[in-house]
Amino acid sequence: MTLITSQMIHSAPFHDQLEAVRLADAHFDAQGQVETTGDIDRKVVCLRPMRKGLPEISAESVGEQVRVHLYGHGGSGWTLLWGSIEKAMALFEEKAREHKFNDQVSITIIGAGCMGKAVALSLFHAGYRNIRIVAEQDNRIASLNSTGYLAMVSLATESETEKQEAEQLAIETLKGYQSVDRGTHPIVNEGVHLIDVYSGLGKEGEEGPLETYTGIEPFAEAGLLPKPQQGVVEFSTGVSYPMQKFQTYFMDTAVIMAAFDHELRTRNIPVIHETVGSLDDIKTYVVFNCSGLGAASLNHDDKVYPNMGLLLELAHQPLKKLDYIIYTRYQPPDAPKRSSPPDKADIYFMPRSGGLLGATFVDHNDGSDNALNEALFTRILRENKQFFGYPLNTH
Ligand SMILES: Cc1cc2nc3c(=O)[nH]c(=O)nc-3n(C[C@H](O)[C@H](O)[C@H](O)COP(=O)(O)OP(=O)(O)OC[C@H]3O[C@@H](n4cnc5c(N)ncnc54)[C@H](O)[C@@H]3O)c2cc1C
The missing domain is CATH 3.50.50 (FAD/NAD(P)-binding domain)
Known part of the structure; x- marks a missing residue:
């Protein structure tokens, strides 16, 4: 797996002003766990069929x-x-x-x-x-x-040949979504549109959004989706970051x-x-x-196993103004340095339903460890609050 290289970047730099995901009313309870009130509607535990x-x-x-x-x-x-x-x-x-x-x-x-x-x-x-x-x-x-993010992430391929075979399936699938988007697919013609995806540019050891393998690279390299640009993202809360902007399909x-x-x-x-x-x-x-x-x-x-994904479903979001995806590794300020895999996002916002914050990628986990789930939900909310520029108001 390669991270994005400078040769891939060709377009003019951007300066995008984005509405921040609303998290001012997302709180932790006395135990430090995420409360499902205010800006958080529901905690969802689900399993990927790996x-x-x-x-x-x-x-x-x-x-x-x-x-x-x-x-x-x-x-x-x-x-x-x-x-x-x-x-x-x-x-x-x-x-x-x-x-x-x-x-x-x-x-x-x-x-x-x-x-x-x-x-x-x-x-x-x-x-x-x-x-x-x-x-x-x-x-x-x-x-x-x-x-609903069209990207080559979270598969368990074990060789270059398998990776290429999976990419071929993905390229055929992308063509399918292009025809859904055009309204010419024989089975379904709604729920799909192109969307901007932002990921970090920071290097290992730095703070903030870090360089990330977004899984859109194979499509961009094949010329099927636009090549990424580098620029600055400024959120309505006042925080701004240098970031990379890709485009892919969002499948609702x-x-x-x-x-x-x-x-x-x-x-x-x-x-x-x-x-x-x-x-x-x-x-x-x-x-x-x-x-x-x-x-x-x-x-x-016996090759099949669960990979747990956690999602926080949001409430009261101005969804029309949040038509973007954030998929990035993230080093929170003043926190122990982390070394997460290059393709696993710590900050993952999707505009599905009322808006989603996620997601975790925990291999061989069936979702039944509630203490772990709560700890991860807390991590997700804490780091998203930091990323989007909100104070960490615990009780
Ligand atoms: C949190 C999360 C985020 C994800 N994000 C993305 C993403 O952004 N992009 C992406 O491409 N993919 C994503 N995925 C993965 C994607 O959702 C799955 O790969 C896909 O949905 C698998 O579809 P499926 O039909 O094979 O399985 P499932 O949706 O799991 O359906 C399996 C079906 O089989 C039935 N079944 C199982 N056993 C039996 C039985 N013995 N008898 C009768 N029925 C049975 C179940 O009840 C169910 O109806 C995500 C998954 C999760 C959990």
Whole structure:
């Protein structure tokens, strides 16, 4: 992984004046923990379906049945969505020809996340008419909690070849979002727009926003998104920082999932709420296994593990004026020097829902350690208050 290099920077410097995220009314309680009142609406604990190496996208025949696996996209499921769906559909069509399936073949999709719902709609678009989705749940899932940042971060690729393969899926996906943005996508045409992303320029050991691998670099290098600029960001609170400005797509995941639901209803594709104990329990000719973390047991895949992300959902934000993303490492003033991985942001603001502050990237963590969660929520709020220029008023 390389940090941004000076050769990539070509545009004129900018001086952007941005509305600061409102955190004056965000407080800590007597224990020093974040209070869900004032500017903070909710604390959210959620899990990314990580997989060591690449996401699993494969097809197999088990007797008369075809099983397509499509899971393990970690913190980049939305970033890899359309490329992954395309690959899974191509593998399925090959098997469908072998098995001589027609368009009435019975298809069960396990999972109602972005993978399950988008594959259901893609199958319908390809002409298949006997489709159902079976899912344990479709509300408190990674796909809905996702921040919706199109960037190559939070995957567990282990080699340059795997990284390049993932980037290829991401590039296909970017093209998909470009057509969503233009209103020409066959499945969904809302919830996506280009957005400015700011990250730091500070060097190791300095204070403030630090140089960060934003995950947009591969797209900028391929000429698919604008190259970054360097300049100054001045917030309405008076603080200002030298920063780097990228552009990428913001996927409003709640809006897109609602659009998927609408399209599923229109096409009479049911979502049945059930837990599948074993793939052998599914008797349809075709199974798409889009079960995210559930694939660890359903497909006996010991490469799958949870990575915990925490989010603070905000209240009372002037969201229209906050149409930007901050994704940066950050060294708080007067704090012990930290050495965080180059691609993991400490300050992460997204304009989704009422506005989000996040996010943590805690590997092999299932979210059940409340003491750790509270400590991390406190860190998120404390450092965001400092970053956006508010006093640290504890009780
Ligand atoms: C905090 C956070 C921030 C994120 N931010 C981003 C981002 O900015 N950009 C990005 O690209 N990605 C991001 N992601 C990652 C992205 O959300 C996921 O990669 C993606 O949503 C995975 O989609 P999925 O459909 O595979 O899984 P999920 O959304 O997890 O859905 C899995 C489905 O399978 C069902 N299921 C599981 N087991 C069973 C079973 N045994 N029987 C029946 N049903 C079962 C579940 O109930 C669910 O419906 C983020 C994730 C989190 C948690």
